[in-house]
Amino acid sequence: MTASRAPAEPDVREFEATVESVDGREVVLDETYFYAESGGQPADRGTVDGTLVAGVIERDGRVVHVLDEGAETLPEAGETVSAIVDGAFRTYCTRAHTASHVLYGAARRTCEDLGYAGFDISETKVRVDLTTAEPLDDGDLVELERLANRAVWDSLPVSWETLPEGEARALDGIAFNTKTEEGAMSGSEAVRVVTVGERGGERDGKRGGADAPTWDVAACGGTHVRNTSEIGPVSVLDRSNPGEGVTRVEFAVGPTAIDHEAAVHAAALDAATALDARIGDLPDAVDRLRERTDQLEADLQGATADLLAARLRELPTTEADADGATWAVGTVDDADPNDLREPARRVLSAEGSPDAIAAVGAGDAPFVVAAVADGAVGGGDADDGDAPDAGAVVDAVTDEFGGGGGGGPTFAQGGGIDADPEAVVAWLRDR
16 A cells, blocks of 8 residues: 655655556556545646656555656656656645635634535635535625634644544544545544644634634645645635535635735725725715615606606597596607506596506517506406406407506506507507
8 A cells, every 4th residue: 555645744845766566657656745636635746757747546545646648658667766746736735725724713713503514626716615504694704714814824833643533533623524534544544633723722712712722623634734824815705505504615825815815905995996985984985875876766766757657647548438438548668567557656646637547668579558547447347348447458458469467457567569559559549
């Protein structure tokens, strides 16, 4: 069995080893510092005797180095080779992996009934899946980011050790489930445990806060920094809910985090300039703007209702043979069916108003709206010679010209009419 030495000695980036076996492009060494893809951390990159390593996997207890297809020559069994692990990518993955533990430690201090549901490192961001009693909101994300960066600033030590499984599972608050066991146990009865902060200290964030000696403890087989100060800034990017009771938190470290924070700062400055406010005063400025917008929206709705009421008053009236009522009938421009309810009620309640209104929307998508004054409402059908019924009129229009709609005796509307608006108006006047 050849286990990777990368988790135990993450700072080793160059080494020599003897080739144990070669199968096509798959090479097994007697010892290796390449990390095999596992538990959400991607495989290391690098070279073996100058040939690019396309992948590193663990199979049957052995670390297999898959060399690039473009390799001109392959090493032979028994040969000593020089291997180089890509330092930049290893450093990024190591910092990102420890950052995920730091973020989970922050979640311990903010979430009730917290559980761990996995994580993943990509080129530009890291995700941690949490199970929580309640979904996280924007305020929770801000607090997670604040606490994580505080833990980085506090330069907490990071350590790892291998313990018997029973002893590891007995550790207070250890993050330990099937997703972490795979890399942490590697088929043995021992468990690799990673601790952020000093072991044995108070982990209750309500009492210990960011200064609590033990920040996080978890079963983990990945590579880690030796001190949280090596992580650098942590920038929370987003959250989502990939499953029932699971909140996915995405964050960045390194250049992506720096660029994201710069972009957020620039956006805040732009917003502050536009609102003639300081960044710290943006919440109050936005509240004032929202109040002003709400007032303008209400004023606009009022003005629109006045305009539509004026247009309805100008519609010519006719007496319908079907119900003997006086109807105001015509087309209306730049209107939505729902916008006509209140203006129609206002017009019909005025002295000297017609008994009912039938307005047809002008434009490419004709609609019909029928409204009847409260005192003129009857229970019969529009074709029975009884009092006017808005719903019956709309049904008659859609039966004649297509479309559909509905409503009650005092107000109804229909859409999807396949006819020229003026033709619908002419039909309504002649019915």
